[in-house]
Amino acid sequence: MSKNFYITTPIYYASGRLHLGSASSTCFCDSYKRYMKQLGYDTRFMTGLDEHGQKVEKKALERNLTPQEYTDKLAERAINLWKYLKCDYDKFIRTTDPEHVKEIQLIFDKMLKNDDIYLGEYDGWYCVSCETFFTNSEVGEEHICPSCGKKVTTVKEKSYFFRLSKYQDRLLKFIEDNPDFIKPEVKKNEVVSFIKGGLEDLSVSRSTFKWGIPLLNDPKHVVYVWLDALFNYLTGLNFLEEDNSLYKKYWLNGKTVHVVAKDILRFHAIFWPIFLMSIDVPVNYQLFCHSWFLMMGEKMSKSTGNVIYPETFVKRYGLDSFRYYVLRNFPYAQDAVCTPLDYIQTYNTELVNDFGNLVSRTLSMASKYFNSKVRNIKSDNEYILNFEKFLESEIENYHKDMAEYKINNALKDINNIVARTNKLIDETMPWALYKEGNLELLESVIYHLLDAIRIESILYVPYLIDSTEVIFKSLNVKDSEKDLCNLNPFTKEVYEVGMLEKPLFPRENDPEKAKNEILVDMEEELKKDI
Ligand SMILES: [Zn+2]
Numbered sequence: 001m002s003k004n005f006y007i008t009t010p011i012y013y014a015s016g017r018l019h020l021g022s023a024s025s026t027c028f029c030d031s032y033k034r035y036m037k038q039l040g041y042d043t044r045f046m047t048g049l050d051e052h053g054q055k056v057e058k059k060a061l062e063r064n065l066t067p068q069e070y071t072d073k074l075a076e077r078a079i080n081l082w083k084y085l086k087c088d089y090d091k092f093i094r095t096t097d098p099e100h101v102k103e104i105q106l107i108f109d110k111m112l113k114n115d116d117i118y119l120g121e122y123d124g125w126y127c128v129s130c131e132t133f134f135t136n137s138e139v140g141e142e143h144i145c146p147s148c149g150k151k152v153t154t155v156k157e158k159s160y161f162f163r164l165s166k167y168q169d170r171l172l173k174f175i176e177d178n179p180d181f182i183k184p185e186v187k188k189n190e191v192v193s194f195i196k197g198g199l200e201d202l203s204v205s206r207s208t209f210k211w212g213i214p215l216l217n218d219p220k221h222v223v224y225v226w227l228d229a230l231f232n233y234l235t236g237l238n239f240l241e242e243d244n245s246l247y248k249k250y251w252l253n254g255k256t257v258h259v260v261a262k263d264i265l266r267f268h269a270i271f272w273p274i275f276l277m278s279i280d281v282p283v284n285y286q287l288f289c290h291s292w293f294l295m296m297g298e299k300m301s302k303s304t305g306n307v308i309y310p311e312t313f314v315k316r317y318g319l320d321s322f323r324y325y326v327l328r329n330f331p332y333a334q335d336a337v338c339t340p341l342d343y344i345q346t347y348n349t350e351l352v353n354d355f356g357n358l359v360s361r362t363l364s365m366a367s368k369y370f371n372s373k374v375r376n377i378k379s380d381n382e383y384i385l386n387f388e389k390f391l392e393s394e395i396e397n398y399h400k401d402m403a404e405y406k407i408n409n410a411l412k413d414i415n416n417i418v419a420r421t422n423k424l425i426d427e428t429m430p431w432a433l434y435k436e437g438n439l440e441l442l443e444s445v446i447y448h449l450l451d452a453i454r455i456e457s458i459l460y461v462p463y464l465i466d467s468t469e470v471i472f473k474s475l476n477v478k479d480s481e482k483d484l485c486n487l488n489p490f491t492k493e494v495y496e497v498g499m500l501e502k503p504l505f506p507r508e509n510d511p512e513k514a515k516n517e518i519l520v521d522m523e524e525e526l527k528k529d530i
Pocket of ligand 1: 150
């Protein structure tokens, strides 16, 4: 089996600053890539920006910028954000990249020649904000966009159409034959019932504005943004370039996962596979569709002011806490609610108390009782034996959850191991063993704590980027002892450890005050749009 793995975020739409929601998706992909790397995969991670369309043109105009100047600024800002969050992508694609533009023109042309695209007239509803066409029944009598709730406009113009209906049965059959195509199951069911409701041909060109990729055969028209954007997943692999080895390696001979939020499920579960069928490219990807992060219970939106940007949390509690929080609460099938207080409580409980404390306590006990040199003493102590068993089964759960993209549960599995390690301290009471002079059992306990911390840190590597490095240094472990595929629990002969220079996660002592400061900071950050 080939071990090539390709993971993508959606290319975010270039209409403003990226908030916690998009940041959580990108952190998800980055962490997942790091996990697959730990499993020995050759990985590729791509993110980028979707830069064409009427809405971008409008936003640029409002700022007295050309669309290109405007998207250049946004791209720079996105790249800086991903660097700040240590999201280690292999490629940042922009739909204004000349290679992408050229390939889209060729792809459109091919669809036209296949007779999947024809010239007609569009007369109907359009939401500029979502860049989406809607039918009469979808907008209702109020003429409201079913996706964003804004007023839709009527559009009457010559337009090229894609014959979606032609592929309806083939797509249903494909989904039936590939039960893991869309995860989770509930999202798949949504897609299937939508397709069964009947697919209408899709307008795939616009001629009333200029900011897009012109058609080769009819340059008055620009390509519909979604047809343009979806193909980034292929053009980012140099699909139609002379050297398309990346395409062959990752798309044809690897595993691909597109990570998307539920508002763009339909595009990725219906349009995208059909577009691929149209140009004879295998539908060789899995779609993981997650839900939303709600801010204080509502959809994040700049207009209501309840938007939170990652910087607000990172500058207070560090990068690791941010990545940890958004993935620990990652919205799988249901929306997740983020509030500043919940963030602080999660931080104080899980990172400060549970994990951070475990590490510092254990290192000080190793120093106090054994001068920081702890040997691997075998023991038939029942607490220790139970602990070893628990650790093994919970690691299995971790991998199972990761295979299902349940990253929130996977982090819970690691937390369970941490909690169980803390429990071993309560059960065996090292300070009492020391008093009793039972140094043999004491050394075995401390050894087990240290090795558990090593294993927990290996499991945390994709999430806690900075602190796991610090812990590995304090534990003085070799690279070969950081291998997720060869954890070898409780076999390392001896630990010669150091101490932490400062707490891994400093406690937030006044959550209420901190919460209020965060709310003020949110307002400040809101003013910093470009
Ligand atoms: Zn809309």
